[in-house]
Amino acid sequence: MLTEHLDALFRTALRLCRGHEADAEDLLQDTALRAFNSYGQLREPAAARSWLFTILSRTHLNRVRTRRRQAEMVSTDLDEPAFEAALAEWAPVPSPADNVETWQLGEQLTQALDGLPPELRGVVLLVDVEGFTQREVAGMVGVPEGTVASRLFRARRQLRNALEAPARDSRLWRHQ
C-alpha cells in the first residue's frame, strides 16, 4: 500500500517542505510510521490513498502549527463576504498556462508554489496536482469545504500572478 503511493507522497512532501529533501524525507517517514501504527483505523482499503494523504497533510500542518501561533493561521482565511468579493474581482488576463512550455511552467510553478503559505500550498497540491476533491481535502485538513474553496482560489490567484511576470518578461506571453 505504502509502496504504491510512495512517489506521490514523496513529491507532495517535497513541495510541502518547499523542496527541502531532508525535511520532506523526515515528513514522509513520520507519515509512514503514523500510518504503520494506526493501520487498524483504515477500514476501507480502497480509501488507502486518501488516508495516507490525510496523515501526511495533518502531520505537516501540526509541524507548521508548532512554529506559528494559531491566531495567525485563522486570520489568513477569508469569511464568506470577503471570499465572494475576491471572486468578483477576478480579472481575466491571458494565462501564462497557455503560452509557456510545460517544462518552463513546471519550474516556475515549483518556485511559485514554494512562495505560498503552507495552508494554500497544501490545498493546491492536493486538489490540482493529486486530484482530490474539495470535499476530500476538507476532510483531510479538517476545515470546512468553503475554507478549502477559498484557499484554493487564493492559491490559484497567487500562482497566476507569480507566473504572469516572468512569462511576460521572457516574451513567452502572448496577448489575446
Added chain:
Amino acid sequence: MMTCGRARRLLWPDGGPREATAEIVAAREHASRCPLCQRFLQDMRRLSDRIHEAMPRPEAPVEVRDRLFKAIARARTDGTAGDTIRRHRRWVAGLAAALLAGGTWLGLSLVPERVIPSPDPLGAIVEDHLRSQRNAGLASSDSLEVARWLADRLPFAVEIPIFPDAQLKGARLLLVNRQSGAVVDYVIAGRSLSYYVLPAIEGEVSTAAREIRVASRAGYRIAAWEDGGLTHALVAGLPGPKLVELAHYCITQMTAAVAV
C-alpha cells in the same frame, strides 16, 4: 439580485451534482449570460489543468526508500506488545496484498510470484541489500577483477554478468545461514541492483533449475533461481518484468560460460 461574486461562489469549485436550489438556478442563469463569469470558470479549469500537467513528478529516490523501509522495520522490531504486533501483522499483510496486486498490474503474472512471511532467507537477502553500502568489499567496475576477488574468497566460482545499461560497482561477501555468498553490486537507471550467489536455499526458491521466481520484500523485488547447486538472486527497486529480463540475461551468460 445575483452578483458575479455570489454566482461564482455557488458554482465554483464544481463539486459534482448538487441540489438545484433556486439560488443555484439563478447563479447558473447569471453565468450563462455573464461573459466575465464564464471566463472566470474557464480560467479556473485551465489553471487547474495546467498546474496538474506542469507540476514536476519526481520519484522517491532509492536512498529515501531504503531509509523509510528501515525505519518501518525498526518500528516492527521495537514494538513487541500484543496489540502493536497484531497491528503490525495487519500492516504487513496489507502491504503483501497490495504488492501482490501491484505485481499483477506490473505483469508479474508472467512468472510465479509469492510473498513469503518474514523472517526467511529471501528476507535476509533483502535486508543485506539495504545494508549493502556500508559493508566492506571491492569497489571496481572491472568484471575480471571482481571475479578474481570473489574467487579468492569463496569455494565456488561466480560469473560476473553484464547487464545492458547497468554499471558494475563492485562486490562484497555475504553470510546467510552460516554460509558465505557473493553480492555483486550494480547501478541501473540510477537505482541499485544487487546480484546474489550463495549455496542453494532449500525450499525457498524453485526446485526446477533456472525457473525464475519473483517475490517482494519491503518495496523491493527479488528474482531468484537455482542453478548448479547455487541460489542466484537479483534484488532492486525495479519493476518485476525488468528484473525477470535481467535474470534471463544472467542465466544466458551463465549457460554460455559453462558451455565454453
